[in-house]
Amino acid sequence: MALKDLPTKECYIPGSAACPGCPATIALRIVYKALGKNTVKVVPACCTAVIESLHPHTSFDIPTMNIAFEAAAAGASGVEAGLRMQGKTDTTVVAWAGDGGTYDIGIQALSGALERNTNFIYICYNNEIYSNTGIQRSGATPYGAWTTTTVLGKTEFRKEMGEIIMAHHIPYSAQTCIAYPEDLFKKLRKAKSINGPKYIEIMAPCPPGWRFPMEKTVEMGTMAVETGAWALYEVEKDKITFNGKSKLILEGKIDRKPIDDWIIYQGRFRHLFRPKKDTKRIKEIEEHIEKMWERYRSCYL
Amino acid sequence: MNQVMIDTGNYIAAKAAVMCKPDVVAAYPITPQTTLVEGIANYQGKGEFKGEYICVESEHSAMAACIGASATGVRTFTGTSSHGLLLMHEMLHWAALARLPVVMCNINRVVGPGWNIWTDENDSISQRDTGWIQFYCSSNQEIFDTIIQAFKIGEHQKVSLPVMISYNAFILSHTSMPVYVPDQKEIDAFLPKRKPLWYLDPNNPITFGNIILPAEYEKVRFDMQKSQYYCKKLIPEISKEWKEKFGRFHGDLLEYYKCENVEYILLSMGAIGAESKVAIDNLRKQGLKIGLARVRTFRPFPQEEILKLSKNADLIIIDRNISPGMEGAVFSEIKASLYGKSDAKVYGYIAGLGGKDVTFGDIEKMCKKAIDGKTKHLEWYGLEGV
Numbered sequence: 001m002a003l004k005d006l007p008t009k010e011c012y013i014p015g016s017a018a019c020p021g022c023p024a025t026i027a028l029r030i031v032y033k034a035l036g037k038n039t040v041k042v043v044p045a046c047c048t049a050v051i052e053s054l055h056p057h058t059s060f061d062i063p064t065m066n067i068a069f070e071a072a073a074a075g076a077s078g079v080e081a082g083l084r085m086q087g088k089t090d091t092t093v094v095a096w097a098g099d100g101g102t103y104d105i106g107i108q109a110l111s112g113a114l115e116r117n118t119n120f121i122y123i124c125y126n127n128e129i130y131s132n133t134g135i136q137r138s139g140a141t142p143y144g145a146w147t148t149t150t151v152l153g154k155t156e157f158r159k160e161m162g163e164i165i166m167a168h169h170i171p172y173s174a175q176t177c178i179a180y181p182e183d184l185f186k187k188l189r190k191a192k193s194i195n196g197p198k199y200i201e202i203m204a205p206c207p208p209g210w211r212f213p214m215e216k217t218v219e220m221g222t223m224a225v226e227t228g229a230w231a232l233y234e235v236e237k238d239k240i241t242f243n244g245k246s247k248l249i250l251e252g253k254i255d256r257k258p259i260d261d262w263i264i265y266q267g268r269f270r271h272l273f274r275p276k277k278d279t280k281r282i283k284e285i286e287e288h289i290e291k292m293w294e295r296y297r298s299c300y301l
Numbered sequence: 302m303n304q305v306m307i308d309t310g311n312y313i314a315a316k317a318a319v320m321c322k323p324d325v326v327a328a329y330p331i332t333p334q335t336t337l338v339e340g341i342a343n344y345q346g347k348g349e350f351k352g353e354y355i356c357v358e359s360e361h362s363a364m365a366a367c368i369g370a371s372a373t374g375v376r377t378f379t380g381t382s383s384h385g386l387l388l389m390h391e392m393l394h395w396a397a398l399a400r401l402p403v404v405m406c407n408i409n410r411v412v413g414p415g416w417n418i419w420t421d422e423n424d425s426i427s428q429r430d431t432g433w434i435q436f437y438c439s440s441n442q443e444i445f446d447t448i449i450q451a452f453k454i455g456e457h458q459k460v461s462l463p464v465m466i467s468y469n470a471f472i473l474s475h476t477s478m479p480v481y482v483p484d485q486k487e488i489d490a491f492l493p494k495r496k497p498l499w500y501l502d503p504n505n506p507i508t509f510g511n512i513i514l515p516a517e518y519e520k521v522r523f524d525m526q527k528s529q530y531y532c533k534k535l536i537p538e539i540s541k542e543w544k545e546k547f548g549r550f551h552g553d554l555l556e557y558y559k560c561e562n563v564e565y566i567l568l569s570m571g572a573i574g575a576e577s578k579v580a581i582d583n584l585r586k587q588g589l590k591i592g593l594a595r596v597r598t599f600r601p602f603p604q605e606e607i608l609k610l611s612k613n614a615d616l617i618i619i620d621r622n623i624s625p626g627m628e629g630a631v632f633s634e635i636k637a638s639l640y641g642k643s644d645a646k647v648y649g650y651i652a653g654l655g656g657k658d659v660t661f662g663d664i665e666k667m668c669k670k671a672i673d674g675k676t677k678h679l680e681w682y683g684l685e686g687v
Contacts (some may be wrong), residue, residue: 038503042369055517058508063501065372067365068391074362077329078377079501080368081353085324085375112358185375240656270338 001182007033016059018051018138021214023204023221024125025051026178028060031094031123031270032162034188037062038085042076045069046098046125047132050279069131070105072097073113077122084119093120100130103139103161107214114168116199121198122193125160127206135209142229142287143288144281146211146268150240153271157288166235177244178204179221183232183243190234203230209268220265228256228289233297240300250296260284303481305549310473312378313441314406314466314479315340319350320488321404324375327355327366331385332418333470337574338380338492360385364392364403370580371401374450374500379403379677383410383424390428396463397432398521399510400498400528402405402455402465404448406573408642409437409571410470411620411655415433419656422472422571422622426599426630428465432525434532435599439575441478450539453492457535460528461498469572470656481606483547491546521587529601534596547590552595554603560592567668568611569619573652573659580664591617591668596631604638611645619664619669619682621653628679 011032012124018025024047041064043049049066053059067075076095078133095113097106102124110122130136131145137147137154140161144153165173172194174187184202191198205220206211212220224230225245232246241247248254260282263269272278306316314337318326328338329449344350355361360381367377381389386407395627396403406571407425422675425435434454438444444466451464468474513521531572537553559579560566569577574595581593594610596603610616620629627633632649639645648671654657662684 037506040373040501040503049511052508052511055508057518058506058511060508061506063506064508064511065369065501066508067368068395070361070671071365071368071392071395077355077357077362078325078366078371080369080372081325081327081355081376082370082373082375083501084375085370087354087675088373108358108360111363114359116355126544182398215361218614246553 003181006030006181006185009033011057011061012036013061015053015057016051017053018047019208019214021217022047022051022176022219022240023127023206023209024048027184027204028204029127030181030184031188032062034185035092035094035192038090039077041065041093041094041096042067042079042166044072044097044101045132045264046101048096050132055296069101071109073100074109076122077113077116077118079120080120095120095122097122097124098132099124099126099128099140100138103159111168114165115200118197119195121200124201125204125255126201127204127209128158129206129209131209141158142285143249144269144272144285146271165199165257166174171197172236173199175177175201175203175230176232177221177225177230179218179225180232180244187234206242211270212265216265220262223257223262225261226257227262228293229259242282242300249293252300256289256293259289303483305417305479306482307477307479308408309336309477310441310444310468311408311475311657312340313345313445313604314448317445318484319380320485321376321378321449321452321492322352323378324352324357325370325377326379327357327363327370327377329357329360329363329381329385331382333474334382334385334406336475337406337408338614341625347637349488350523354651360388361392364396366394367403368399368401369395371403371662372399374495374497376495377403377607378405378419379675380406380408382408383412386424390431393428393431393433393477395455397525397593400461400465402452404451405463405465406448406456407465407467408470408474409467410586417539417655418470419622420472420572421654421656422467425465425467426684427604427624429600429630433460433600434462434464434529436597437570437574437599438466439572439595442549443479444468445480446547446549446551447545449488449492449495450649452545453539454532454535456495458498459531459661460535462525462528467571472491472572475587476599481549489523518559524525532601552597553589554598554601556595556597558592558593559593560610560676563592563614565589565591565617565668565672566614567591567593567617567619568596568607568631568635569593570599571621573619573621573664576659576661577664579661580668581667583661584668589672599631602634602638607635608642611639611643615646617648617668619650619652619659619667621659623651623654630678648676649679650682657683
């Protein structure tokens with residue numbers, strides 16, 4: 001499928017209050033195209049609380065309920081049960097949360113909903129920070145990155161949420177990226193067709209959060225994948241398949257691009273390059289990514 | 302046809318909840334609420350409860366799931382206690398501001414540390430400002446009747462607010478009493494299907510709960526206040542309808558007991574309210590002109606009713622809760638209700654915290670001391686003063 005073949009119907013409608021270059025809006029357009037109008041969405045505290053526009057307006061053409069920060073998956077469980085009790089089983093229930101609401105404050109409710117086998121799609125759009133609150137560190141923030149709460153660069157590596165999800169052995173989970181809309185669309189369509197809990201995580205480079213120019217959003221996503229900092233894969237019934245460039249990296253058919261190629265364009269890593277190149281920390285980032293791929297190869301190839 | 306069921310407060314509550322046919326129950330276990338949710342699970346096992354029972358991983362998620370389900374337009378129920386209620390606190394506000402009529406039993410239990418599973422009211426009193434309608438029950442029959450009434454009150458289109466029914470740990474939750482249970486058909490006739498004010502519908506795709514500017518938000522709060530006030534009118538109507546249909550009456554916002562020809566009125570809540578009736582009988586035998594007004598709803602608070610009582614009587618209040626640095630919550634609310642409008646003397650007692658027993662003998666002592674004019678403005682029964 002090519003980009004031009006995606007459905008033309010837009011449920012992401014004018015009125016959005018998103019920042020220019022916002023990756024979440026790129027993802028939302030594709031999500032709505034893939035899932036269609038018969039969808040109910042639950043949104044916890046995250047950028048989308050702004051993106052969706054101000055009361056009494058909306059920029060979404062599907063019913064949306066906002067809920068507390070840690071409660072997206074539990075709220076969606078209730079929505080799913082409520083709809084099912086009314087026989088409305090053809091409606092897709094989606095929880096749409098950021099990485100803060102997924103990796104950190106919402107992980108308990110998410111794990112609970114997955115364990116309970118809730119029939120819904122949980123989507124995490126991961127911009128690797130608490131961006132709505134003004135760029136604070138989250139469990140998804142990479143090592144070395146500046147945030148307003150890691151002013152000298154984060155001193156810990158990010159969690160592997162994908163593997164935490166895999167430990168729940170749900171019917172379908174996937175990692176994708178806003179730079180690959182066909183991949184995103186395909187994974188959403190697959191998730192929609194499967195009964196039970198589904199998890200999709202979308203890499204979403206954030207211009208103000210990562211400190212890069214707003215026209216570079218898609219490029220930052222591409223580079224995240226090409227440097228191997230982010231992997232595209234899907235897991236069906238415990239079988240993991242790497243997709244696109246990530247598959248070629250896994251199989252050793254192409255080399256990962258050096259991490260410098262990605263982070264040098266992001267102001268959040270500026271302190272690793274100026275006034276003097278911090279080769280030690282850059283090497284640590286590179287080695288961590290390499291270790292991740294070695295693990296992927298030993299476990300999943 | 303009434304049948305008599307002899308069972309504990311929790312099992313009676315489970316029976317009442319199931320007879321209201323909620324579509325979704327989401328709950329997490331906590332002592333002493335456990336037998337309530339086990340009761341519902343048993344009814345599901347027997348096929349008598351046909352709704353969905355979501356076994357969530359926390360009370361926070363229990364209320365979040367009830368909110369999600371209620372937002373699709375269905376009827377929802379849950380139960381909790383103490384720390385469970387405190388963990389829900391954020392979502393209690395959410396349910397009320399979203400105007401979702403979730404009904405919940407809270408079994409009044411002490412808050413730790415130290416761990417203590419007995420009863421006092423500090424858990425639910427701490428939820429005072431969440432926007433929930435709050436009932437306090439004094440018998441298993443009242444628990445049964447109030448749960449069914451609560452759905453009708455909360456789901457009323459002019460109310461659309463969640464309702465909390467509190468009753469005391471063990472004193473009611475684990476004590477068996479005979480309860481009249483009407484036929485399912487009679488309950489169905491009393492309690493119509495929920496007609497939601499709003500619900501999540503792909504054919505009418507609203508966005509609920511997005512950013513709201515100050516002036517609009519203030520209107521939301523004002524509307525909530527109007528609905529709480531409307532309940533002051535609605536609750537007596539529903540109590541009257543219940544009395545006509547089922548022959549039982551537990552009071553409106555207050556339950557009056559021997560309040561004619563009095564010089565003193567005792568005000569108390571929950572199980573102490575039941576115990577107070579015995580104390581009143583004894584005190585009246587001794588020639589004291591005292592009656593009881595049991596506070597049945599803490600929210601909305603029966604301001605006007607209590608003001609009226611204060612025209613002819615001084616008031617003695619027993620609180621099984623404490624707002625540290627101030628006083629008992631009911632005591633505070635009553636004084637606020639009388640401010641500038643009444644010359645009545647008002648005496649407040651704190652009693653029974655941590656689940657300490659409060660007998661009719663204790664209540665008689667408290668009343669007599671107040672009547673003798675020896676009570677300070679506020680006393681801790683058994684610790685200070687009496």
